[in-house]
Amino acid sequence: MAEGVRRFLGKPGAVDLRPYTKLLSAIEAEEDGLRELSDTELTEKAIELGNAELPYERDDLVSLCAVGREAARRSLDERPFDVQLLGVMALLDGHVAEMATGEGKTLAGALAAAGFALRGRRVHLLSVNDYLARRDAEWMRPLYDMLGVTVGWITEDSTPQERRAAYSCEVTYAAVSELGFDVLRDRMVTDIADRVVPPPHVAIIDEADSVLVDEARVPLVLAGAAESVNADVEMADVVRGLKPRLHYEIDGEGRNVQLTDAGIDAVEKALDGVDLYSEDDTSVLPQVNLALHAHVLLQRDVHYVVRDGEVRLINESRGRIALLQRWPDGLQAAVEAKEKVALSETGEVLDSITVQSLVLRYPTRAGMTGTAMAVAEQLREFYELEVAVIPSNKPNVREDHGSRLYATREEKEDALIAKVEEVHKSGRPILIGTQDVAESELLAGRLRDAGLECVVLNAKNDADEAAIIAEAGTHGAITVSTQMAGRGTDIRLGGSDMADRERVVETGGLYVMGFGRYPSSRLDGQLRGRAGRQGDPGDSIFFVSMDDDLVVNHAPETTGYQTTSEGEITDQGWLAMIDHAQRVAEGQLLEVHRNTWRYNQLIDVQRDVVLEHREMVLTGDQGDRQIRADRKKRHEELLEELAGKGSGAAEGAEAEENAGDAEGTGNGADAGAEESNEEKVARAARLITLYHLDRGWTDHNAFLSELREGIHLRFLGRRDPLDEFNRDAVPVFKGFLDEARARAAESFEELEVVDGELDVSSVGVKRPSMTWTYMVHDHPFSSAFETLVGRLKGGRGSGS
Numbered sequence: 001m002a003e004g005v006r007r008f009l010g011k012p013g014a015v016d017l018r019p020y021t022k023l024l025s026a027i028e029a030e031e032d033g034l035r036e037l038s039d040t041e042l043t044e045k046a047i048e049l050g051n052a053e054l055p056y057e058r059d060d061l062v063s064l065c066a067v068g069r070e071a072a073r074r075s076l077d078e079r080p081f082d083v084q085l086l087g088v089m090a091l092l093d094g095h096v097a098e099m100a101t102g103e104g105k106t107l108a109g110a111l112a113a114a115g116f117a118l119r120g121r122r123v124h125l126l127s128v129n130d131y132l133a134r135r136d137a138e139w140m141r142p143l144y145d146m147l148g149v150t151v152g153w154i155t156e157d158s159t160p161q162e163r164r165a166a167y168s169c170e171v172t173y174a175a176v177s178e179l180g181f182d183v184l185r186d187r188m189v190t191d192i193a194d195r196v197v198p199p200p201h202v203a204i205i206d207e208a209d210s211v212l213v214d215e216a217r218v219p220l221v222l223a224g225a226a227e228s229v230n231a232d233v234e235m236a237d238v239v240r241g242l243k244p245r246l247h248y249e250i251d252g253e254g255r256n257v258q259l260t261d262a263g264i265d266a267v268e269k270a271l272d273g274v275d276l277y278s279e280d281d282t283s284v285l286p287q288v289n290l291a292l293h294a295h296v297l298l299q300r301d302v303h304y305v306v307r308d309g310e311v312r313l314i315n316e317s318r319g320r321i322a323l324l325q326r327w328p329d330g331l332q333a334a335v336e337a338k339e340k341v342a343l344s345e346t347g348e349v350l351d352s353i354t355v356q357s358l359v360l361r362y363p364t365r366a367g368m369t370g371t372a373m374a375v376a377e378q379l380r381e382f383y384e385l386e387v388a389v390i391p392s393n394k395p396n397v398r399e400d401h402g403s404r405l406y407a408t409r410e411e412k413e414d415a416l417i418a419k420v421e422e423v424h425k426s427g428r429p430i431l432i433g434t435q436d437v438a439e440s441e442l443l444a445g446r447l448r449d450a451g452l453e454c455v456v457l458n459a460k461n462d463a464d465e466a467a468i469i470a471e472a473g474t475h476g477a478i479t480v481s482t483q484m485a486g487r488g489t490d491i492r493l494g495g496s497d498m499a500d501r502e503r504v505v506e507t508g509g510l511y512v513m514g515f516g517r518y519p520s521s522r523l524d525g526q527l528r529g530r531a532g533r534q535g536d537p538g539d540s541i542f543f544v545s546m547d548d549d550l551v552v553n554h555a556p557e558t559t560g561y562q563t564t565s566e567g568e569i570t571d572q573g574w575l576a577m578i579d580h581a582q583r584v585a586e587g588q589l590l591e592v593h594r595n596t597w598r599y600n601q602l603i604d605v606q607r608d609v610v611l612e613h614r615e616m617v618l619t620g621d622q623g624d625r626q627i628r629a630d631r632k633k634r635h636e637e638l639l640e641e642l643a644g645k646g647s648g649a650a651e652g653a654e655a656e657e658n659a660g661d662a663e664g665t666g667n668g669a670d671a672g673a674e675e676s677n678e679e680k681v682a683r684a685a686r687l688i689t690l691y692h693l694d695r696g697w698t699d700h701n702a703f704l705s706e707l708r709e710g711i712h713l714r715f716l717g718r719r720d721p722l723d724e725f726n727r728d729a730v731p732v733f734k735g736f737l738d739e740a741r742a743r744a745a746e747s748f749e750e751l752e753v754v755d756g757e758l759d760v761s762s763v764g765v766k767r768p769s770m771t772w773t774y775m776v777h778d779h780p781f782s783s784a785f786e787t788l789v790g791r792l793k794g795g796r797g798s799g800s
């Protein structure tokens, strides 16, 4: 079979593209007719497609694609390629469309979104960051307008009103974290009118592998103001004086650190003879461990940067500053103490949601990315998504060279610099991908020393990354970038305006060089994919050394090789070992994902129970009915007092007539002037009930995370930690709703009428004075812990 034909059938293990391919000629056949229509007629034609249910029947699907193509041609001056329409059809069927970099996923996603929207579904197009959400929505707006579909976007800066307006559009673009935070905040409202996110229909996820696999286990957290954690500057000083190997040992993968006996003695001495293992005071050892973890395992410029006097985490999966991320509080404070910066505000976790749970709320899910096949199994296992491999519009002519392996890091660096020198001579643009920020800086320094001017794109200047990466294809440019910084921005040959394109094409196009292989072949693929866009010429190569973390941590053997005089290892067996090490690393990440998922499943089930009940209280009279049943007498008394007939606290009863202004109840929204006394009591009952449900859930959350972190101690007893977790978490939750109800009843009993109003704050019903959101990068704790779990469950040893 000719390669060209095979390209349109789909890959083994992926969605069969033939049903879509068959429609292409019919779509094209409609084109001439549609060109005759006026813009208004075209819009009408699109709207007519809304007169039926999903899924699209064959003829309607053909019309949708044809109308969409014509609308894109007119509004964006881009006529969607056949392959983009295949992508649209795959998305409409709820698949993940694998489309290479620069193939025009933005347009394909928009057409699919419009297709869903025309059939009455609300679509959330989820991006990886605010910049892309806004850019894509504005870029596609003319297309949506022509198809009669409304579009909006939100970013971190959007006000609640703006969010509500954006979500009320048929298609809404948002960063996945922003959506998650809105969902979390909505769960805490005490008035329906304060909610911003409508019920979920369709999610189309851009960069689907990053979001659904790499970030799936990152919890998004809503926190409320609480007491601050003690800064442990003293502890930081103590561990700073400890010596590796003598006082502490790091496990093979650099994920855990432990004091040796000598270390324990040294710490006890430094802390004036305290007994770290005293049964009376168990608080010191965890603090020492946190300080040690912060000191030894978390490295500045690798795991975090210090900027503007603040510790900011680096998102390891994207190598960018993770603006809203922080570690679990104790560790955050320990790192801040280590770096001697002011302690950041701390709070208690009100609720959290993982990206995975967030996405699974949507009955219809679809996604697009350049690298999906490599995670096809995970997409199926965790999201019930299939991958459709969409062929590229023009064949990919990029040359992917085999990795070059060196004995030491220095030799690898020398080889890379030599290669850069050689390639740069012709003015050919070069993009170098590094593992982390520190490496970018070091490498940039070496390049500059060698007289090779370069631009560094890393977590320290992410604000400008889109603009910088857009110029990475300029003649003579050398760009050093951490992993996928600047993802989502096109690298056009000859610069963003392509003015110099021909000259750059002649040099051979963009040359991508990886300074070390990533922990997954998919991430390697993402870097390679920056070159060879839309049939452009390009090359890619990776430089690896036996000192690289990937090799040290995951290769079965690291000695016994032979090298050339330049320190290169050319034996194919050793090169194959690198692939093996990468597969081991991938396996471990999968195990981590699976374990986090198992834990979260139980928490999600419990949360759903609470949320379902909360919904009934919020939108119905559940709270009032329960309290009426539990505290009938007090209920009647309060009504009487409000009516001015009671005694005691009813001095302000004359205010009864104009008691409508409900200030002080913490829920003035729509109280309105006509609120009856019955309604006032019902509202107080609702607020009190909601408060105790939320309070209870916050406490239960804290209990669960302590349980989870503490359980690894019991792992020593050789029991299955997950069973242990379930065994403890299930009974504690059993009485949850009854307990919240009982507490609500107690608070209600104490409720009094003050100045003719029911003052719920006097019975302790207070919402947090402020809330904020962040993403917990759970790598430091959970991974170490999850690795233990992984080893126990799967018998997976370190690096084997």
Ligand SMILES: Nc1ncnc2c1ncn2[C@@H]1O[C@H](COP(=O)(O)OP(=O)(O)OP(=O)(O)O)[C@@H](O)[C@H]1O
Pocket: 078, 079, 080, 081, 084, 099, 100, 101, 102, 103, 104, 105, 106, 107, 370, 487, 488, 489, 490
């Ligand atoms: N049908 C088309 N005709 C002409 N140009 C197109 C077409 N579709 C997309 N493009 C252009 O191709 C470029 C790449 O599009 P887009 O950024 O959507 O790619 P992508 O697949 O999202 O890439 P990345 O993987 O980098 O995010 C854009 O400049 C866009 O304007």
